[in-house]
Amino acid sequence: MAKMHITTTINGEPTEFLCDPQQSMLDVLRDNLGLTGSKEGCGSGDCGACSITLDGRLVCACLMLAPEAEGKKIETVEGIAKGDQLHPLQKKFVEFAALQCGICTPGVLVAAKALLEKNNNPTETEVRFWLAGNLCRCTGYDKIIRAVMDVAADMRGAAR
Amino acid sequence: MSTGKYKWIGTRVDRPDGADKVTGRARFGADFNMPGQLIGRVLRSPHAHAIIKSVDTSAAEKLPGVKAVVTAKDLPEQPNVIVPAGEMQVNLRDITRNILAREKVLFEGHPIAAVAATTDAIAKQAVELIKVEYEVLPHVIDVTEAMKPGAPVLHDHLITEGVKPAPTKASNIAKRMDNTKGDFEAGLKQAEIVVEREYTTQAVHQGYIEPHATLASAAEDGQVQLWSTTQGHFQVRGFVSRLLGIETSQIRVTPSEIGGGFGGKTVVYLEPIAVRLSQKSGKPVKMVMTREEVFRASGPAPGGTVRVKLGAKKDGTIVAAECEIALQAGAFPGSPLGPACWTSFACYDIPNIKVVGFDVVSNRPKVAAYRAPGAPISAWGVESTLDVLALELGMDPIDLRLKNAAKKGTKTSYGPTFDTIGFVETLEAVKKSAHYKTPPKPGYARGVAAGFWFNVGADSSAASHVAEDGTVTVISGNPDIGGSRASLALMAAEELGVDYSKVRPIIADTSSIGFNFVTGGSRVTFATGLAVVNSVRDMIRELKVRAAKTWGVDPDAVIWEDGVAKPAGSNVGEFEPLTLSQLAATAGKTGGPINGHAQLNAQGAGPGFGVHVVDLKVDRDTGCVHIDRYTAAQDVGTAIHPSYVEGQIQGGAVQGIGWALNEEYIYNAKGRLDNAGFLDYRMPVASDLPMIDALVVEVPNPHHPYGVRGVGEVPIVPPLAAVGNAVARSINIRMTDLPLSPPRLSAAIDAATPKMAAE
Ligand code: FES
């Protein structure tokens, strides 16, 4: 089958790639573009390890067809830090030990960042429901939730 | 916490691999690739039980792009020999059949053949072209059914072990084991109250988010390189060597970062196949399981049945205790029956104990270790029955446990006598906690349960190197599954008296450090930690020699303190202290590089005890459980890195909550798994839970320089019964079958509610 030529933007970089029409965005990121930060935990939209944003909207890369990236803006975990500066969420996750094995972490960070960009004053319940699509088997979520809430508080403090 | 006593131990430093893991830079199993690699895929059985009459791979081999196909014929036959596999035991004859089926398929998902092709799509297509002729046999899934005479027998050679006289006929009961203390029957006669209940649990999966993955490269000269996501790369090396007949030193296994394991990644599934495919094709071969494959053919932990009988005095003193356990082993013998039996009454000082266990095969995937293997199942029975006793006696559940708690000097039913342990301290910490002192909110009920795990020592090796600038590398060989790099570096920094940031912990491949047993059994911070401490001590010994040489004094006249060499006393002479960097700078003149090494078989792993308290309510209409508050207390010895200690406790508790409330393997009438995905196999998500308060109790282990006890296993033991006990107190129905899922709870509530005739 002929490959499709896709022009898109990934983490701010204009990017072109060739893909099969039925290839998932996750496979293209990982296998064609070498962006292995997004993880595959299930391939069926149930774990959130592959979370990315598409034009600012949180999606599962495993459920997205790669050709849908045409003309869109994609953000992955690799785009969260700016230069040599970790994003506050990244710093807080390390500081709070909000990761154990770390396999869920890229997806959780992408999802948490998307939440805080919409709402920098979420309740604990809001954070829990927003992250309900991101499975973590190691932490019991406690430290993840605390880290996200704390970054939100810092953001509000800085904004004041 | 331990702060005050130590400079580094007990502090919440950033983990050394933190930045890598929050930026996506860390490389996990599926993130390794090699130029020219092929993709491997596995053909799996659609049947639960069938004879393999023939396997025809010719069409697959002819497909363009297919470079190699393997079947069981490509693996040499293995002897009937039991070898250790992580915390469990496996028979070599069985494990090769688990990797690729021979005479029979024994569970749905059982691998039969594998192909390597230039693309994943071709590999998948090739798998479909393999023709297998089956003779389908009757199957058996349930343990109780499998134990009945007349049940379909999985293995014609399986004669029950541990029964005298030995049975003459094969059955599905692989083993009977028992352990006793005192005289149960006599003890029961002294009892003023006797309670007895029977329970069941279902198989559950470890649920690590990262599927199994491996990359194998076999060179023409016989050398093999492997990259694998595993809890034990030395174990992978050992099994690949045994199962393929390759000399151990020819195999080099590099562990990737590991995306969770919980015991489930102490088993080899893909590695021998990938190596064989690579040998046959002459190309590197990468294999990654799908989530469905992970569910159908890796893990799970067993389900089982437990019967518990307790006899007590009116004041709560337990005088006799009996537990009978039957565990699913899966398709091949070897469930965690031993630990299930031994842990059952380990929390309590009971004079008369009788424990009997059965290891039972059925047409399910071979079980693997899962966090405190076996212990949650017996604890579900024992701790639930204790709650029945507490209710009948009208006693506080903590007081009942305090009355019977094991202490230093208590002899266990399985042999050892406890040294210093912290069960009483843990119970008292809960009793004093804000949670326990506050009654549950209106509408909520409280459950309490305890749990025990031995913790494991075993083999570890470590090395410490001083670099030219005086910074230090600490090398060990256990994959870091939850922050162990940080714990090891903290202990090394403490021992050496240098800044934590000056110590770099590295996890070496199998050819770069001596043998290390798996990351499992809660052993790494204890045993590998001990090896690291000893390697640093060895390095300090050398540093003192170098300082002595510099000063022209005897090495015994030098001490190491706060990261510097000093003269032992004023009689040695007046010398300025020498720092690590000074000693490193002159190392070339004083005898060359400064390193330390250690290897050991660690003894004296301190047992751990946990006590959990949960407040929950059951929605009587839907059967849904809402957890309002959860406290998990545990004696951890010394919390080296408190955040990761808490994390282990919180994560283990939540896995236990999942086990209690929702998780289960569901089979259909054909013996096929009906819920092989995260949508239908329901693990806890963030919105199911409250914060989990980890109450860290520190009763140092006398057998470790820093008092370390293992932490990771204990927290999964109490939650099943803690949740069940709270549910029982909430709805006044003692649920005995897990999981306490909404359909099961609402059915129980409906059955117990008098029909409202008028409506
Ligand atoms: S891999 Fe995409 S949701 Fe699990």
Ligand code: FES
């Ligand atoms: S840290 Fe391991 S799955 Fe979340």
